[in-house]
Amino acid sequence: MAKSTTDNDSTIEALLEQRSQYEEWLLRLDTSGDKAPPAVRQRVRGDYEARLESVMEQLRGRSAVIAEELERQHASQAELDRERRAAEEALAEAEVRHTVGEYGEEEWRRLSDQSRGGIEQLRTRLRSIGAEITRLTDVQALLVTPRGAAAPPPPPPPPPAPPARTPRPEIIEQSPFETHLAEEPLAATPAPATKAEPSAPPPAKVDELAFLKSVSEEETSRPVRRPSNPGMPAQTATAAPRPQEPATPAPAAGKVASGVAKTLKCGECGTLNRPTEWYCERCGAELAGV
Incomplete structure (x- = not known):
């Protein structure tokens, strides 16, 4: 074998x-x-x-x-x-x-x-x-294996790869979006200031027509009074009352007014005011008729 x-x-x-x-x-x-x-x-x-x-x-x-x-x-x-x-x-x-x-x-x-x-x-x-x-x-x-197949021809080269597509300039397109996002907080920044402004309670509702009528009648019936604060502009009958917005007095006048006792009582809310004030510092009612 x-x-x-x-x-x-x-x-x-x-x-x-x-x-x-x-x-x-x-x-x-x-x-x-x-x-x-x-x-x-x-x-x-x-x-x-x-x-x-x-x-x-x-x-x-x-x-x-x-x-x-x-x-x-x-x-x-x-x-x-x-x-x-x-x-x-x-x-x-x-x-x-x-x-x-x-x-x-x-x-x-x-x-x-x-x-x-x-x-x-x-x-x-x-x-x-x-x-x-x-x-x-x-x-x-x-x-x-048949003759000639022992050494097969080399495989054809692979097809050329497609050219790489140029990427779209996405970064450029996104830049305005990023700027918009960055600017949004700036546009929203005044909102907190408006919320913090009304620190005092809102003034009582007053009939504007009756108020204007009473003011006009009193102005004609009594002499002109001197202003309580030299630096404060004179009030007109047409000016609407502003809630809790005291005028910015001059430094010297502010020191003098701070020492005056509050003896004038408001007929609407009962709050004591300085005798030099025309309007109640709390409800805004006129103190001249008290």
């Missing part, structure tokens, strides 16, 4: 070498630039192609033998791999027994050397069988 396998291997190797030789000659014939007539070149090409086809037929006839040999090599590889794993487990077990004290140093050294040597031999045989399996697999691929 071993002799038959060796003969088959030799025959297959020889046929593979012939196949490579004929393919190389055909390649040189295609790339040579001699001035031979086309008919001569075609005749030489036909001879090489016929020889190559004959070699391929012989290889195909041995495809069954190659498949059988490949299967046998796979089985041998599996068996050797099992032996290797068993030897490694035996070595690990011996190491554990040596660690706990069952095996002495001499016994452990002997078992370790023996196990490691056997494991190395098994690994060497596995490498050899792996190389043979690779060779037989390549031979099978050559038998099923």
Whole structure:
């Protein structure tokens, strides 16, 4: 059986070498630039192609033998791999027994050397069988691949990538939006000031027509009074009462008025006012008629 396998291997190797030789000659014939007539070149090409086809037929006839040999090599590889794993487990077990004290140093050294040597031999045989399996697999691929397909032409270059589209100037479009956002708080800043302005309670509702009528009648019936504050402009009959808006007096007049006692009582709300005031500082009612 071993002799038959060796003969088959030799025959297959020889046929593979012939196949490579004929393919190389055909390649040189295609790339040579001699001035031979086309008919001569075609005749030489036909001879090489016929020889190559004959070699391929012989290889195909041995495809069954190659498949059988490949299967046998796979089985041998599996068996050797099992032996290797068993030897490694035996070595690990011996190491554990040596660690706990069952095996002495001499016994452990002997078992370790023996196990490691056997494991190395098994690994060497596995490498050899792996190389043979690779060779037989390549031979099978050559038998099923038609001539000329062993060296396929390079794949066409990928289509050029589409040009990158110029990004839209989104930043420029967003800049007005950002400016608008930044300006919104500025437009809303006066709102808190308007809310904080009415610190005093709102004045009582007064009939404007009756108020204006009474003022006009009093102005005609009594002499003109001096203003309570020299810096404050004279009030007119048409001016509407302003709630809680005292006039800004001059610094000197403010100091004098601050020392005057509040003895004038408002007839509307009862609040005490200075005798120099014309209107109640709380409700705004006129103090002249009190």
